[in-house]
Amino acid sequence: MNTDIAQVNPLGTEKTGRLVARYAIPSVISLMVNSLYNMVDQVFIGQGVGYLGNAATNVVMPMTLIIMAVAMMFGNGASAYMSLQLGKGEPQKAAKGVGNMVTLLVGSGILFLILFELLLNPVCYLFGARGEVMGYAMDYGKIIVLGFPVFAIGVGAGNVIRADGRPKASMVGMLIGCITNMILDPIFIFVCKWGVQGAAWATIIGQLFNAVFYIVCLSRFQTIKLRRQDFLLHLHTALRILSLGMSSCFTQIAGTVVIAIQNNLLVKYGARSVYGADIPMAALGITMKTSQLITSIAMGIATGVQPILGYNYGSRQYDRVKQTFKISFGISTAIMVAALVVFQVFPEAIINIFGQESALYMEFAVKCFRIYLLACFMIPSGMVIGIFYQAIGKPVPAMVISLSRQIIFLIPAMFILGAIGGIEGLLWSGPVSDMLSGILSILILRAGWHTIFEEKGADRHTQALLPHTQGCRV
Numbered sequence: 001m002n003t004d005i006a007q008v009n010p011l012g013t014e015k016t017g018r019l020v021a022r023y024a025i026p027s028v029i030s031l032m033v034n035s036l037y038n039m040v041d042q043v044f045i046g047q048g049v050g051y052l053g054n055a056a057t058n059v060v061m062p063m064t065l066i067i068m069a070v071a072m073m074f075g076n077g078a079s080a081y082m083s084l085q086l087g088k089g090e091p092q093k094a095a096k097g098v099g100n101m102v103t104l105l106v107g108s109g110i111l112f113l114i115l116f117e118l119l120l121n122p123v124c125y126l127f128g129a130r131g132e133v134m135g136y137a138m139d140y141g142k143i144i145v146l147g148f149p150v151f152a153i154g155v156g157a158g159n160v161i162r163a164d165g166r167p168k169a170s171m172v173g174m175l176i177g178c179i180t181n182m183i184l185d186p187i188f189i190f191v192c193k194w195g196v197q198g199a200a201w202a203t204i205i206g207q208l209f210n211a212v213f214y215i216v217c218l219s220r221f222q223t224i225k226l227r228r229q230d231f232l233l234h235l236h237t238a239l240r241i242l243s244l245g246m247s248s249c250f251t252q253i254a255g256t257v258v259i260a261i262q263n264n265l266l267v268k269y270g271a272r273s274v275y276g277a278d279i280p281m282a283a284l285g286i287t288m289k290t291s292q293l294i295t296s297i298a299m300g301i302a303t304g305v306q307p308i309l310g311y312n313y314g315s316r317q318y319d320r321v322k323q324t325f326k327i328s329f330g331i332s333t334a335i336m337v338a339a340l341v342v343f344q345v346f347p348e349a350i351i352n353i354f355g356q357e358s359a360l361y362m363e364f365a366v367k368c369f370r371i372y373l374l375a376c377f378m379i380p381s382g383m384v385i386g387i388f389y390q391a392i393g394k395p396v397p398a399m400v401i402s403l404s405r406q407i408i409f410l411i412p413a414m415f416i417l418g419a420i421g422g423i424e425g426l427l428w429s430g431p432v433s434d435m436l437s438g439i440l441s442i443l444i445l446r447a448g449w450h451t452i453f454e455e456k457g458a459d460r461h462t463q464a465l466l467p468h469t470q471g472c473r474v
Contacts (some may be wrong), residue, residue, distance in 0.1 A: 003425060005200060017323075017327060020308065022167065024309060028169050029174070032300065033175055035293040043354055043355075044186060046191040046286075049195050051357055054286060055136070055283045057199075058259070058263065058282065058285030061259060062256040063127075064151070065252050068252050070112070070152070071152040071156040072245065072248040074104045075105070075244075079159035079310075080086075080244040081244055082164075083309075084108065084310045084314040087313065094224050098226060103232075103233055104152050108152055112148050113148040127263055134433065136195075143200035144204065146204060159306075161173075162223055162304065162306075163306070163310075164223050167304065182419070184202035229249060242392060247387075247389070248390070254407045255406060257407070257411070266426065269422045269425075283361060283365035283368050284368050284372065285362045290369075294339040298384065300382075302387040305391075306390070329381075333380045336378075344369075347369035349368045367427060374431035375430070375432075375435045378434045378435050382405050382440075401441045414426055
């Protein structure tokens with residue numbers, strides 16, 4: 001192992017508070033921009049097409065979540081693998097991980113493009129499309145899936161670029177895509193009169209620009225040198241990437257399963273209520289996308305500090321790992337508490353951004369914000385703790401935490417509370433699952449906190465090798 005690596009890499013020497021700001025802020029902006037892809041579509045579609053168009057994008061969203069899940073698995077896994085290997089002084093292994101990630105991203109994007117083009121109609125039906133919504137969903141979906149190969153690169157590659165010490169470059173790539181999307185959306189929807197198809201074309205053109213920028217960044221790494229043979233799949237490396245990124249994949253796949261079940265339950269219980277089948281699906285879709293924009297701040301902080309956690313855990317600088325985790329957890333939770341206040345006090349103002357609809361629609365949308373997001377302040381508990389375990393190479397607890405909110409708690413809560421309280425009971429499944437999964441995540445962390453850092457004299461070994469780092473700790 002190269003024992004001098006911490007002396008040249010700022011991840012092992014710079015003050016942790018400054019590092020968190022340097023890495024987390026661009027990551028937060030990147031993920032907020034990624035959420036804006038969906039938000040911008042919803043705003044312009046709501047204004048130009050109406051709530052049926054928004055309901056259609058909510059139907060297609062699970063397909064994008066599936067490819068996002070796979071891309072995040074490869075991207076986050078490769079980022080964690082790269083940081084750990086650099087911390088250990090193994091840049092060639094880190095390069096092999098990045099090369100394998102690129103191959104996996106491109107292959108999976110092409111595979112899902114073909115699959116969803118062939119099965120688009122039954123998949124839209126599976127995710128809740130009925131009646132008029134089906135036509136809009138088909139128009140939107142058949143175009144969106146064309147961009148899956150470049151979308152996969154955009155989702156996955158930003159993580160390893162950040163791990164290379166270039167968080168701003170990762171952010172710029174996302175900004176390029178989002179700005180392109182925001183410029184083209186009103187042109188295609190209002191000027192060209194293309195409706196939901198215009199929104200879809202604007203989205204994938206933005207994703208294309210994002211991917212091209214990242215491809216250029218991948219050719220200019222600072223900490224590793226990519227060789228042609230690094231892109232050939234190596235079984236052990238690929239499996240390690242998959243294991244480290246599995247929790248990210250399961251989180252997104254769980255989101256897809258939840259949306260499929262949720263949409264069908266919304267149609268079922270909505271049809272029995274005064275709101276009908278379409279209003280609940282459109283209103284909750286807007287609520288979830290707004291929530292995703294805010295939770296992307298917490299996710300951005302967690303993923304932004306992942307290279308810091310991984311590098312310092314790999315180089316056995318455990319005090320820096322602990323400090324980084326505590327800073328990211330505290331800031332994320334504070335932000336979500338502030339978001340809770342906004343969701344409870346100003347829901348009408350947020351809803352009106354997406355278009356003016358009937359009084360009945362507004363009534364249900366307000367309920368969505370005030371009930372479904374009631375315990376959103378607990379979301380960072382699972383999010384930050386799960387990525388913490390992923391970053392330090394502990395995939396099993398990361399996976400359990402990732403599955404807890406949506407699979408272990410949310411799905412059963414939807415069935416139970418929906419059966420008891422109908423459409424409003426379905427909304428209460430959100431805060432119940434947020435609260436229970438947050439508590440479970442904290443309990444898992446408390447139970448394993450001390451054993452995580454107990455490795456045969458590791459701290460003494462670190463002190464001997466890296467005495468200069470003491471003055472850099474905060």
